[in-house]
Amino acid sequence: MQKAIKNKSFWARLKLDVVNNPLLYIMIAPVIGYVALFCYGPMYGIVLAFLNYRIKDGIFGSEWVGFANFERFIRSFNFLKLMENTLAISVLSLIVGFFVPIGFALMLNYVTSRQLKKTVQMVSYAPHFISVVVICGMLQIIFASNGPVNAVIMLLGFDKIDFLAEASMFRPLYVGSGVWQGMGWSSIIYISALSGVDYQIHEAAIIDGATKLQRIRHIDIPSIKSTIIMLLILAIGGLMGVGFDKAYLLQNDLNLETSEVLSTYVYKMGMIKSDYSFSTAVGLFNTVINLILIVSANYISKKLADESLF
């Protein structure tokens, strides 16, 4: 019976399944329709990047310019600056934002008081649920030139720092607030992985006289290695995707030098200057680099560690 079904052609099996389980198809049809329209529909709009698009001409009436928009972007005076800013923020966020949660999970695992462990854990998740607008508002209040942080700095006898207007302070603020917001949440997965480690291994190590640092190094880290690699691939894939929201909200004329990233540039060129074709080209450039990054990260990890996403 099973074999008979398997031998039939795809269309015959599909027909049989639709007749037997019509509900499944009725359920998923609207979702497929939605994804086709709202996720694949815009992909067609990518042709805008190769046109000199004007609203009154429409897509079909606009002039085909090939790669001219990409050339214009790569030759533009701020291309290198944009790439540098985007990469600097994302590499910093990746390094700090990726390893801090691992360290946090490893240390939390050795907290002796259960009560403290639970409290720290619960409190550390909370910032994950705060909106970007509120985070940026809080940064602007707390790091204001006469805000509480500067009050403490001056109390200690140092000169106050204008965190928000200083271009060199944008990256630390961006990355630091990202870590504050994300470390608890990102650590959840490592904490669960660590709690799954067989305690007998630890017992054996304790009896052999291993210190806690040695146990972290020789038991904990090897046992969460595969989790770390998986998440690292994911993180590398998102390398060029510096979020629009936070960069845009923390941006001002004084720190533009370091705060202008690809996503804010795409927004400004597209929505404010209405240069649709150029903005689409810059966005596409960003997406393609991302795609290359994730595919190569996946490939490398498959070769080196035998772990992959797809």
Next chain:
Amino acid sequence: MQKVIVENRIRQSRQDRIFDAINLALMILLLFIFIWPLWFVLIASFSDPMRVLNGEVLIWPVSFNLSAYKELIRRGDIWLSYLNSIFYTVAGTALNMVFTVCAAYPLSRKNFVIRNFVMTFFLITMYFSGGLIPLYVLLRGLHLIDSRLCLILGGAISVYNMLIVRNYFMNSIPNALREASMLDGANSAQDLIHVVLPLSKPVLAVVTLYYAVGHWNDYYSALVYITSPEKYPLQLVLRDILSNVTVSSESASTIEEKVRLAQTLKYSSIIAAMIPVLMLYPVIQKHFVKGVMIGAVKG
């Protein structure tokens, strides 16, 4: 229990005692770093704004008063946007959940013929998209720009959340149970309504929370697609207040008073925006770890 016995039986080395001390100090420091910024906004909202501006408020409210909240209540635009946000969140999340279950359930059935095809179809959208302008042009073509519907339809399904639900359907519901109901003659609808959904309450709760928080905190889609102020969600109004764009208050007489009120409003509006999320937080917090772990299972 076992853990405690072993750790106590063997005397800790000096290195371990130092390690424990450093660890304890670190955790207390972290606790402070996580709590203080939120605490600061709360005490600032109850303090005299001028003294906050002078850096006098650090740990405890100074000259306690409620002017920040009085100003908040006076602002009609905040309340309107609050209602808008509630509407977008409730309607958007409801649609999200319907779409998510409708996609997750068929995809969780191993004998669903077009399963692999549809999975690939969905997964591609996680890594590749048209981008800002193509989506904008499409929505304009559909006459959805500056429409409330746009914020609800905009992200009607998150493939990532759908995969969490699907993985739960596949791995956490005992197969024997579903086979038993099938043998008793249950069709797909009965299987879904009487077996799968009641057993999936934890994951449905977590995913609902993810979606709801996403809608509540969303500011980007409104910034791009909404132009009429009466349709603004809370986050967009909040941004204006926080970036000092609007320093207008009819109740203020002098410029100094205006600055003062604009400043107070920042603290109280942040508190108002966080209240719904923080209220839900303790209720649903215990499901979090489960949700993240289910999501981590490969699709």
